[in-house]
């Protein structure tokens with residue numbers, strides 16, 4: 001091997017060549033396999049690119065981009081989802097500044113994506129100058145939020161409080177509106193759709209199912225028989241039923257039993273179904289973590305005089321939860337993908353919009369490939385960044401462990 | 403009352419305990435005066451750990467009475483909490499909280515149980531770390547410390563609650579020989595400062611140096627008790643003699 005000690009030569013290129021030679025071309029069999037793989041890769045990439053840029057017909061996506069974003073949300077009220085987007089992106093930026101390790105990649109991706117959407121050369125009348133301006137503003141707000149989040153004016157606690165306030169404001173006031181008001185006329189949830197619904201269901205489902213799942217896991221180990229039996233029944237019944245069935249039960253049966261005037265909104269019903277389902281699985285994951293905590297930890301806490309609640313929240317849960325982060329994030333990712341099942345109870349989520357777009361014109365009907373690929377790409381991007389953040393979290397929590 | 407010096411700080415009368423049908427403690431009687439250092443020793447499985455854990459009710463006794471600092475241990479949670487405020491415990495396996503730093507391990511209970519402000523708790527914690535000789539380890543996590551250092555942190559953690567009584571369950575048994583001395587030195591220093599201590603240990607050097615009384619446990623009973631002189635120089639029971647001869651060979 002040629003190991004030159006000459007420090008003047010740039011070290012990087014020879015190292016890469018060395019690596020290639022050592023790993024890909026050591027021996028004739030490996031070389032042959034490498035060549036075959038390269039040829040195969042070349043054809044796959046080239047033919048996919050050729051298909052995507054020349055053969056594929058992206059009109060179903062490009063003619064109705066707003067449908068994919070917000071569904072039938074009234075166009076004269078578009079400023080409301082628009083403002084929701086601006087508030088959220090600003091918060092994402094702030095969070096990036098505070099937790100760069102987990103959110104940097106996703107945030108930068110969003111900045112580029114939103115800026116791209118602002119200037120994309122699409123000849124669609126629905127994408128007005130105002131909408132383009134909103135995308136550009138959102139892109140810039142992420143960066144502005146980042147600068148603010150990095151400064152000493154905002155800390156993690158404040159950010160979490162802001163997130164909570166904004167989430168409640170968006171989902172309970174800004175988007176649904178206030179009945180009989182002229183500034184914020186109510187928009188029935190039947191009109192909501194697209195990515196808006198998908199994100200609301202996913203985020204709402206994750207945020208609500210997590211604490212419920214933790215409580216169920218603790219309840220399962222409780223010394224109070226009523227709590228224990230309830231938790232076990234809840235977890236085991238829900239885990240024995242497919243999500244589709246649960247969604248049906250919540251959307252049909254709940255509606256049948258409650259009087260018409262106290263009807264719960266159908267999106268809320270679907271959300272409840274998702275939450276109940278995800279909570280049962282979260283509970284089982286958390287239980288695994290709880291079981292892994294040695295009894296000596298609880299004994300030490302008790303001996304110090306901590307009460308049961310303090311022992312659980314200060315000693316047991318922090319250790320148990322960090323053990324099960326990968327499992328729980330996996331659970332959240334599948335919850336996110338499972339939101340597509342709400343299509344069967346008539347909710348117009350991203351997939352629902354995709355289905356309806358195909359029926360917009362007879363020409364579109366054969367373009368299923370394009371539409372579903374587009375939707376798949378959106379889901380993949382979000383899932384990817386979620387597992388990326390989880391990996392970073394695992395790494396950073398591993399520090400100082402015994 | 404605890405203000406009267408004659409009154410023993412720990413009183414155990416006819417304490418019994420069963421694990422299922424297995425009779426672990428068979429009528430233990432013991433009185434410990436304030437400031438006394440008591441060493442408990444005996445063969446494996448004789449109930450030493452079980453007994454010392456009944457003093458702060460990590461184990462419940464099923465018959466007899468245990469009174470700690472004037473408070474009787476019953477099913478009343480308030481009594482149990484009151485006793486746990488007065489007693490610190492050091493375990494064989496250290497049981498430090500791995501997700502907290504050394505400093506956080508020590509300040510946790512003072513902040514949450516005694517409701518001290520954080521800076522006061524940290525000041526006291528640093529003084530205790532000085533006392534056990536490892537102030538520089540404060541920002542580290544337990545997993546980054548040696549066994550001897552971890553056990554010294556565990557002692558500091560228990561002392562931070564300013565207990566009147568310290569319970570030790572084989573504090574040096576999980577340590578490599580070269581680390582035993584650093585922990586025993588801290589314990590000897592603590593004994594000489596007037597702390598009331600109950601120590602389950604087979605470190606007879608420690609017993610000789612600071613114990614006021616020794617209790618020999620076998621099969622859930624106290625076979626023999628006395629001062630270290632009496633136990634080492636003139637044991638009365640054959641079982642004590644046999645056991646001592648076995649452990650003193652090493």
Ligand SMILES: Nc1ncnc2c1ncn2[C@@H]1O[C@H](COP(=O)(O)OP(=O)(O)OP(=O)(O)O)[C@@H](O)[C@H]1O
Nearest residue numbers: 421422424426444445446447448449450451452453
């Ligand atoms: N939770 C439990 N359930 C059932 N049996 C137990 C339990 N804890 C301890 N025992 C049994 O009670 C007996 C006394 O145990 P203990 O731990 O008090 O002994 P020890 O004197 O501390 O012994 P060692 O020197 O091995 O620590 C042993 O036979 C043990 O197997």
Ligand SMILES: [Mg+2]
Nearest residue numbers: 450451452572
């Ligand atoms: Mg023991």
